[in-house]
Amino acid sequence: MEFEYKYHGSTAVDSSARATNMSFSPDTRREPTYFRGELRQSLEFREAISALNAVVVSDLRYKPKDKTVYKAWLAQQEQLNWQNVAIQRSRNAAQVKDLQGELDRLRATSHTRMATFYSARQKYFDYLYKKDRDAWFVLDPVITVHPDEVFFECFSQDESTYGRLGASYEVFDNIGEFACGTTNIDYSADLYNEFQKIRRYKKTLFQVDPSGFEVQTTAEDTFKELKIDLPDSWVRGFLQVSSAMTLPTVSFDLHPMDVHNLCFVLRRNKEKSGPRSMRYILKPGQPVQVVFEPWNRVVTFPRSPYLGDKEHEIRVWGRRRLFILERLIQSARKFTVHLLGSGLPSFYIADLGHMNFTLGLSGWTANDWSQAGNFDLMAPRAEVDEFTKRRVFDGLKKHWFAAPDALARSLELDRSAVLAALGIYTQAGRAIYDLNKQVYRVRELSRDPLPIGKLRFANDREQAADRLVSDKTVQLRPADEVAGGLRLRGKVKDGARSYEPELVIDRDQRLASATCTCNFYTQNKLYKGPCEHILALRIQHRRTNS
Numbered sequence: 001m002e003f004e005y006k007y008h009g010s011t012a013v014d015s016s017a018r019a020t021n022m023s024f025s026p027d028t029r030r031e032p033t034y035f036r037g038e039l040r041q042s043l044e045f046r047e048a049i050s051a052l053n054a055v056v057v058s059d060l061r062y063k064p065k066d067k068t069v070y071k072a073w074l075a076q077q078e079q080l081n082w083q084n085v086a087i088q089r090s091r092n093a094a095q096v097k098d099l100q101g102e103l104d105r106l107r108a109t110s111h112t113r114m115a116t117f118y119s120a121r122q123k124y125f126d127y128l129y130k131k132d133r134d135a136w137f138v139l140d141p142v143i144t145v146h147p148d149e150v151f152f153e154c155f156s157q158d159e160s161t162y163g164r165l166g167a168s169y170e171v172f173d174n175i176g177e178f179a180c181g182t183t184n185i186d187y188s189a190d191l192y193n194e195f196q197k198i199r200r201y202k203k204t205l206f207q208v209d210p211s212g213f214e215v216q217t218t219a220e221d222t223f224k225e226l227k228i229d230l231p232d233s234w235v236r237g238f239l240q241v242s243s244a245m246t247l248p249t250v251s252f253d254l255h256p257m258d259v260h261n262l263c264f265v266l267r268r269n270k271e272k273s274g275p276r277s278m279r280y281i282l283k284p285g286q287p288v289q290v291v292f293e294p295w296n297r298v299v300t301f302p303r304s305p306y307l308g309d310k311e312h313e314i315r316v317w318g319r320r321r322l323f324i325l326e327r328l329i330q331s332a333r334k335f336t337v338h339l340l341g342s343g344l345p346s347f348y349i350a351d352l353g354h355m356n357f358t359l360g361l362s363g364w365t366a367n368d369w370s371q372a373g374n375f376d377l378m379a380p381r382a383e384v385d386e387f388t389k390r391r392v393f394d395g396l397k398k399h400w401f402a403a404p405d406a407l408a409r410s411l412e413l414d415r416s417a418v419l420a421a422l423g424i425y426t427q428a429g430r431a432i433y434d435l436n437k438q439v440y441r442v443r444e445l446s447r448d449p450l451p452i453g454k455l456r457f458a459n460d461r462e463q464a465a466d467r468l469v470s471d472k473t474v475q476l477r478p479a480d481e482v483a484g485g486l487r488l489r490g491k492v493k494d495g496a497r498s499y500e501p502e503l504v505i506d507r508d509q510r511l512a513s514a515t516c517t518c519n520f521y522t523q524n525k526l527y528k529g530p531c532e533h534i535l536a537l538r539i540q541h542r543r544t545n546s
Contacts, residue, residue, distance in 0.1 A: 021205045033181035035145045037172030039204040041354065044331045046198040048165050048357050049152075053192045054324045055163030056141070058156035060365045143208060144182040144443050146400045150208075153432075153443075155237060161321050162241045162360035166436065170354040172206065180400055182444045183208070235429070238445060241360050242426045244345050245433045247510060249338035250312050252288060255303035256332045259348075263326050265292055265299060266319060278319050280339065282312040315342045317364035325350060328357055338435060343527045349436050356436045363527060383542060384420045388413065392421035393442075396431065401441040416509055461520075465535035468492055474540040485512060488541050492533040494518075501533040511538070 039045050141154045151166035169175060198204055262278075271294055279291040288301045316339065325335070328350045338347040343363050350357040384392075395411050396402055402410075408418040422440050425431040429445035468474055473493040480487040485506045492499050501521075503514035511530060515521065520531040530538075 019203045019205065021207075031181050031183075032179050033143075033145050033183040034208045035150055035178040036176035036205075036207040037169075038174045039171065039198075039206050040173045041171050042198050042200050042202070042204045044352055044355060045167065045171065045204075045206075046195055047327045047331055048167075048352060048355055049195055050192065051324055051327045051357060052141075052152055052154055052163050052165045053195070054327070055156050055161050055359070056154050058161050058321065058324065059158045060160070060318075060321065142182055142184050142443075142445070144441070145178055145180050145208065146441060147180060148401070153238075158365065159237045160318065160362045160365045161324070162237075162358075163324070164358040164360075166356045166358075166434075168354045182442075235445070239427055239429055242429070242432050243423070244340065245347065245360070245435050246423065246426060247340055248506070248512065249340055249347070250282065250308065250314060251336060251338045252282065252306050252308065253304060254288065254301060254335040254337055256329045256335065258288070258301040258304050259322070259325055259332075259335050260329050261299055261301070262290065262319075263323055265297065266322070269295060269297075271295075276319070277315045277317050280312070280314045280316070280337075282306040282308060282314070284309055284311065312339075313342075314339045316346050316361075317343065318361055321359075321361050321365065322348070324359055325357075328352065336436075341526075343525075347435055358435060384417055384424065388417055389421045389424060392418055393425055393430070396422070396425075396440060397442050401434065401437075401439045403439050407440075416507075420509060461529070461532040462535055464532035465539055468494060468532060468536040469539045469543070474536050476537065476540050476544060479541065488537055490537045490540070492536050494533065499533045501531070501537045503530070503534050503538060505538070 141152055143150065143152050149166045149168040151164060153162070153164050155162055269292070273294060275293045277293050279293065281289040281291065283306060286306060288304045288306050290299050290301070291297070292299070325348060331350075331352050333351045333353060336349040336351065338349070340346065345363055346361050348359045348361075350359075391411055392407065392413070395407055404415060404418050404422065407413075407422075408415045411418070422431060422433075426433060426440075430442070432441050432443040433439075434441050474490060475492075476488070476490040480489075482504060485504050487502065487504050489500070489502045492501060499516055499518045501514065501516040501518075504512045506512045511534075514526060514530055514534045516531050516533050518531050518533055521534070
């Protein structure tokens with residue numbers, strides 16, 4: 001999927017003994033979005049933006065060791081070993097040693113002559129690494145200006161970690177004129193080192209430069225144009241994060257020192273075998289406990305009681321990504337943890353006063369957001385007509401952010417219809433759910449509409465579910481009401497076999513739980529999203545009752 005960016009100049013940080021000027025160059029192809037203000041909380045912002053950088057550069061995918069040099073040495077050693085055997089068995093040992101000495105001298109001469117080539121080749125490889133890395137840095141960050149805050153979003157290189165930094169206007173002084181909207185920003189690798197120069201005693205000017213929208217196109221030499229072919233997985237991952245944040249979670253607060261203890265245990269121990277998970281043990285009214293496997297070390301957090309009404313034991317993987325939060329511990333008031341379930345994604349929100357930092361982790365590192373589960377398939381799926389969808393989006397854009405209940409009251413619409421419309425716009429990359437403030441926000445991920453059909457059906461299960469419903473192979477039994485929700489049961493004939501899916505839909509039309517007798521569910525449960533038979537049963541129920 002190709003994205004086009006056009007920047008007026010480059011993002012820069014100009015640091016001196018008395019002041020630091022941070023100027024981000026926006027994408028001039030998008031609607032004018034700009035902001036200007038002086039940082040009041042410089043130190044806190046420096047740590048938070050550095051943590052965001054840690055997300056951008058994060059890549060914890062398995063990287064096999066380069067054994068090229070070792071294999072060359074091994075081949076040479078094997079040759080020497082055979083030569084030693086020959087020396088021991090031969091009567092011409094002296095002659096062999098002379099030949100070996102001559103061979104060593106020839107190798108030394110060859111290495112001296114090739115040294116310049118080896119050095120140049122290494123420099124070239126280093127250049128390619130830095131060039132590719134910078135390309136990733138430019139791609140990820142988007143910045144959104146809203147009436148109540150400015151927030152950055154980014155994605156890690158391995159596509160398993162999502163970061164969001166929100167800064168309310170209390171973080172700034174002398175705020176100038178601003179225009180709400182979302183834009184891509186030019187964000188280079190060298191910025192990280194400049195961010196570290198921010199100090200409390202220096203005035204720091206933060207601006208998304210509006211001049212990029214006022215320059216005539218004749219000055220083409222002042223623009224930097226980029227055409228980047230992004231993998232579909234990157235865009236799909238962003239959409240899956242947005243959808244996952246709308247799902248029900250088990251939530252609790254952790255004291256900053258408790259997060260420090262989590263990281264401390266992981267720093268002090270290195271697992272050599274699985275399972276490499278953390279088990280959160282949550283009992284109402286009791287301190288949160290975490291069991292670190294495979295050592296089965298139990299850490300209790302007396303400062304952090306669990307205030308829920310049900311007992312839970314939830315396992316999460318990919319725990320070393322939590323090191324991203326270390327820089328925020330000294331500034332954070334608390335950390336709020338949102339867990340979707342065992343083996344499912346988790347979100348950690350750092351309360352930094354007038355700022356907040358959201359870290360979204362996929363189920364485990366190797367299972368990135370584009371593969372972690374089709375959470376858009378588990379979101380509200382009610383049918384909404386185009387007129388209602390447009391009313392909901394216009395109502396949301398009027399204030400740029402709103403809670404679903406408030407939006408439903410102001411538009412005089414049913415809450416389920418509002419949630420379904422918001423879910424559609426979230427899955428289209430045009431809105432995002434703010435876990436910190438529990439509101440939906442307008443956030444256009446790209447300037448041009450995303451090819452939702454292509455992105456949506458990259459997963460074949462929903463397409464297969466539509467086929468099963470169209471072929472009239474779904475038999476739906478009468479629905480049962482349960483705990484305010486609805487239990488659906490039925491039979492789906494797929495080829496020569498029949499399966500019996502069962503699912504529960506909550507009051508917000510979200511998939512709360514589900515089971516099926518098919519092999520996909522037996523192997524994966526809901527860790528990779530619902531199977532096509534569960535989806536087909538839900539589609540059939542929706543069409544029957546529409």
